[in-house]
Amino acid sequence: SQQGEEDPQALSIQEGENATMNCSYKTSINNLQWYRQNSGRGLVHLILIRSNEREKHSGRLRVTLDTSKKSSSLLITASRAADTASYFCATVTGANNLFFGTGTRLTVIP
Amino acid sequence: GAGVSQSPSNKVTEKGKDVELRCDPISGHTALYWYRQSLGQGLEFLIYFQGNSAPDKSGLPSDRFSAERTGGSVSTLTIQRTQQEDSAVYLCASSLGSGHLTNEQYFGPGTRLTVT
Numbered sequence: 001s002q003q004g005e006e007d008p009q010a011l012s013i014q015e016g017e018n019a020t021m022n023c024s025y026k027t028s029i030n031n032l033q034w035y036r037q038n039s040g041r042g043l044v045h046l047i048l049i050r051s052n053e054r055e056k057h058s059g060r061l062r063v064t065l066d067t068s069k070k071s072s073s074l075l076i077t078a079s080r081a082a083d084t085a086s087y088f089c090a091t092v093t094g095a096n097n098l099f100f101g102t103g104t105r106l107t108v109i110p
Numbered sequence: 111g112a113g114v115s116q117s118p119s120n121k122v123t124e125k126g127k128d129v130e131l132r133c134d135p136i137s138g139h140t141a142l143y144w145y146r147q148s149l150g151q152g153l154e155f156l157i158y159f160q161g162n163s164a165p166d167k168s169g170l171p172s173d174r175f176s177a178e179r180t181g182g183s184v185s186t187l188t189i190q191r192t193q194q195e196d197s198a199v200y201l202c203a204s205s206l207g208s209g210h211l212t213n214e215q216y217f218g219p220g221t222r223l224t225v226t
Contacts, residue, residue, distance in 0.1 A: 044217070045217075
C-alpha cells in the first residue's frame, strides 16, 4: 500500500501549545500534502511540499519533508481550540491520485 | 466562489439496492476524484477523471462500483447491489489540472452512505 501513516493517532494539547504530527510513507513521491478535516465537514487543503523541498511555512503551520526517511511532519504553533480536527497527510506519486493516511485526531483544550 | 458540492448529504439504503451519488466540481476544474472514507480509516482512492481522457478506475473495489462524468463537469458514482461494507462517507474532489503543481484538491462535504 502506498498509504501514509500518521503518528500519533490522537493528540490532546492545551491551547497555546505546539502540536506536531508525523507522517511516514512507503514509495517515492512527487509531492506530499496535508489536509484538515473538521468533524462532519469536507477536507481542507493546508499545504503542499514538493519532493525537492525540505521545509515550508504557511502562517502557523510548518511542514518538513525528509525523502531519505520517507517522512514528513506538520507543526502547528500556538494552537487554538479551532485547530481541533483530524489531520491527514497525502502523497502524490507518478499518477495524480492522492494516497491518504489514517489521520491524526487533534484536540486542543481551551 | 462555489466549492465542490455533493448530494445527497446522507443516504440510507437497504442491502441489495442501487444508489447514485452526485458531485458538482468547481467550475473550470478539469480533474475530478472520488474517495471513500470508512469509519476510523484513511481515505481510499476510488476513481479519477481528467478532461476527456479515459478515467483511472484502479481504485474501484468491485464491479458493483462505477462512475461517470458527463460533459466534463458533473459526476455520478453508482453502487449496485449495495452491501453493508459499502457504508462509508464518499468524498468527491476536484482540481485545476493533472500537473503535480496544480494538484491541490478541493473536497466536497461528502455523502454519508449507510447500508442497512
